[in-house]
Amino acid sequence: MSFSAKVMMIAAQLTVTVFTAYFFFRVLLADKRKEPDSYAENDQEV
Amino acid sequence: MSNKESWGTRVGLILAMAGNAVGLGNFLRFPVQAIKNGGGAFIIPYLVCFLLMGIPLLLIEWSIGRYGGKRGHHATPFILGSMHRSKIWMYLGVFGIFTNLGVAAYYCYIESWTLAYIYHSLAGTFSGKNPEQVASVFGEYVSLKNYVPIVFWIICLLINTYILSRGLSGGVEAAAKVGMPLLLVFGAFLAIRGVTLKAGSHGAVWDGTVGLNFLWTPDFTTIWSPKVWLAAAGQIFFTLSVGLGSIQCYASYVKSKDDIALNAMSAGWMNEFVEVVLGSSILIPISIGYLGVERVVELTQSGGLGLGFKTLPYLFQQWGPVLAALAGVMWFGLLFFAGITSSLAMGTPWMGFMQDEFDWSREKGAWTFGVLVLLLGLPCVIFFNEGVFDEFDYWAGTVSLVILALAEVVLFAWVFGIEKGWREINEGADIRIPSAYKYIIKYITPLLLGAVFIGSLPNIYATLMHTETKEKIRYIQNPNALKEEIASLQASLATLDSVTVYQLPLAKLQSLPDKQENTILTLRNQLALYQNITAPGFDAQREIAALKKSIAFKNISRALLVLLFAGISYLVYRAYQKRVVSGETL
Numbered sequence: 001m002s003f004s005a006k007v008m009m010i011a012a013q014l015t016v017t018v019f020t021a022y023f024f025f026r027v028l029l030a031d032k033r034k035e036p037d038s039y040a041e042n043d044q045e046v
Numbered sequence: 047m048s049n050k051e052s053w054g055t056r057v058g059l060i061l062a063m064a065g066n067a068v069g070l071g072n073f074l075r076f077p078v079q080a081i082k083n084g085g086g087a088f089i090i091p092y093l094v095c096f097l098l099m100g101i102p103l104l105l106i107e108w109s110i111g112r113y114g115g116k117r118g119h120h121a122t123p124f125i126l127g128s129m130h131r132s133k134i135w136m137y138l139g140v141f142g143i144f145t146n147l148g149v150a151a152y153y154c155y156i157e158s159w160t161l162a163y164i165y166h167s168l169a170g171t172f173s174g175k176n177p178e179q180v181a182s183v184f185g186e187y188v189s190l191k192n193y194v195p196i197v198f199w200i201i202c203l204l205i206n207t208y209i210l211s212r213g214l215s216g217g218v219e220a221a222a223k224v225g226m227p228l229l230l231v232f233g234a235f236l237a238i239r240g241v242t243l244k245a246g247s248h249g250a251v252w253d254g255t256v257g258l259n260f261l262w263t264p265d266f267t268t269i270w271s272p273k274v275w276l277a278a279a280g281q282i283f284f285t286l287s288v289g290l291g292s293i294q295c296y297a298s299y300v301k302s303k304d305d306i307a308l309n310a311m312s313a314g315w316m317n318e319f320v321e322v323v324l325g326s327s328i329l330i331p332i333s334i335g336y337l338g339v340e341r342v343v344e345l346t347q348s349g350g351l352g353l354g355f356k357t358l359p360y361l362f363q364q365w366g367p368v369l370a371a372l373a374g375v376m377w378f379g380l381l382f383f384a385g386i387t388s389s390l391a392m393g394t395p396w397m398g399f400m401q402d403e404f405d406w407s408r409e410k411g412a413w414t415f416g417v418l419v420l421l422l423g424l425p426c427v428i429f430f431n432e433g434v435f436d437e438f439d440y441w442a443g444t445v446s447l448v449i450l451a452l453a454e455v456v457l458f459a460w461v462f463g464i465e466k467g468w469r470e471i472n473e474g475a476d477i478r479i480p481s482a483y484k485y486i487i488k489y490i491t492p493l494l495l496g497a498v499f500i501g502s503l504p505n506i507y508a509t510l511m512h513t514e515t516k517e518k519i520r521y522i523q524n525p526n527a528l529k530e531e532i533a534s535l536q537a538s539l540a541t542l543d544s545v546t547v548y549q550l551p552l553a554k555l556q557s558l559p560d561k562q563e564n565t566i567l568t569l570r571n572q573l574a575l576y577q578n579i580t581a582p583g584f585d586a587q588r589e590i591a592a593l594k595k596s597i598a599f600k601n602i603s604r605a606l607l608v609l610l611f612a613g614i615s616y617l618v619y620r621a622y623q624k625r626v627v628s629g630e631t632l
Contacts, residue, residue: 001258001259001262004264005085005258005262006262008087009262012086012322013322013326015093016315016318016322017319020312020315020316023311024315024316026312027056027057027309030305030308030476037304038052038059038299038300039052039054039056039058039059040052040054041054
């Protein structure tokens with residue numbers, strides 16, 4: 001692979017991977033809202 | 047109102063929303079678009095369009111969905127209708143149900159091909175066959191040489207309908223929680239195989255990195271080409287499933303105090319990961335590893351479907367029987383999961399609307415969706431070779447999306463008002479969206495979308511008027527007219543040498559300016575047509591009759607789509623009248 005192709009590929013794929021991981025972890029680490037919320041998983045807490 | 051649906055978990059909602067966006071195009075359309083538009087340089091306009099058009103549209107659709115949901119609306123007609131008193135928005139919202147039904151009609155058929163190809167991969171149908179024989183399996187399949195395609199299509203519709211009838215958390219979300227992780231695992235396996243493919247191993251002629259090199263080498267001469275920007279904007283548009291009406295429907299089940307901003311970013315970037323990382327590392331590296339750059343560029347001229355269904359099954363056979371079966375199951379399994387998580391989303395606006403407005407149960411909504419898709423899909427399946435499938439794809443799956451998205455962004459930023467809209471986006475948000483987006487949503491996104499729409503108008507007109515087919519008929523009737531056209535094209539290319547004009551491979555033609563490249567492509571097509579129609583034994587009357595038949599089929603498809611739009615508009619009108627009588631407002 002040429003140097004420019006490697007740079008383009010690594011830059012694009014790294015950018016996309018970092019942002020995907022960052023936002024997904026933010027979702028996983030976000031505080032749960034008090035019931036009633038939009039999700040049925042913890043409805044028994046009401 | 048009988049709509050009591052809800053999401054089970056936040057991660058489930060994000061996976062379902064990402065699954066809605068991740069479709070066959072992530073693996074079959076994106077790499078082909080990148081190859082056709084400057085390789086590595088395509089990613090720059092692509093990511094810029096994602097930031098300036100994709101993310102704003104995701105934020106708009108999530109927030110108007112939640113806004114409508116607060117008022118008990120789960121489909122775009124009344125979601126948009128609740129944002130402004132003019133009824134035009136309510137009827138523009140009809141596109142949000144129409145598009146889903148129109149697209150599902152042909153999309154479920156493609157999905158059923160993936161199911162059939164999983165079966166063929168396991169059954170060893172492709173083993174011992176040469177490339178032409180493997181490719182002919184697809185041709186015979188879509189020509190309905192036997193009842194098998196219909197059986198797989200019905201199975202696929204039944205799976206979709208059953209999952210939808212289980213509801214949002216028990217059906218759609220559960221399917222996404224299984225489908226998305228499996229898609230990532232299958233994609234990762236195939237991407238590693240593609241990238242590590244070695245020349246000389248398993249019959250490969252080139253390393254997989256040759257394909258990556260071709261895909262990612264930037265051609266900065268193309269970066270300012272309007273064609274490349276239009277292609278990048280189009281790809282962003284289709285990959286995120288915006289303008290479809292399903293994002294609004296999913297988001298309408300989110301309560302106002304819950305976040306949508308972070309959810310939208312997470313689902314949107316997840317789609318980009320699948321497209322840019324996995325989508326670029328499978329089809330092209332493996333195909334180029336065996337067939338070489340020039341052959342693959344030729345094959346991509348007719349899109350990615352051919353490569354995915356006609357070429358890859360043969361290439362997998364070079365890996366030995368066990369690995370071939372495994373790779374086949376993973377490739378078509380990955381496409382199946384990408385497809386089904388999208389087609390399930392297409393069922394929810396119809397179900398949501400009928401549950402909201404006509405007190406239907408979700409089972410009734412799901413099964414009527416299945417029946418509607420069956421009825422609308424029949425012409426696509428039976429008359430596939432007559433162009434009905436492509437006609438549905440063009441009008442329902444391309445033009446309608448742009449119209450709805452354009453309507454939404456104008457409504458949100460200019461009619462509803464950006465200040466109110468911005469508050470909607472940020473209500474309950476777990477992240478702070480940069481305030482620059484307020485201005486991007488108001489000015490840049492509508493301009494970009496407007497450019498996409500205006501840029502598509504010549505093509506819309508030509509398609510509407512059957513220009514290409516009519517021109518072909520004219521040339522068959524009068525080959526001399528074609529000869530004159532060829533002479534005129536040749537004269538306009540007189541400054542170029544004959545090797546460039548007639549022999550330069552397509553892969554290298556891209557380095558020429560857009561105008562010259564297009565003229566050369568047109569000239570080569572016209573020459574091929576001239577050779578064909580002047581060849582001994584060419585039956586002009588038969589060919590003209592076939593072309594006229596194709597026009598008739600396309601016109602019937604359009605009439606069917608107009609009828610569908612009118613039918614949904616009538617339902618919306620009836621539902622609105624019901625609300626007026628009972629004193630309810632939107």
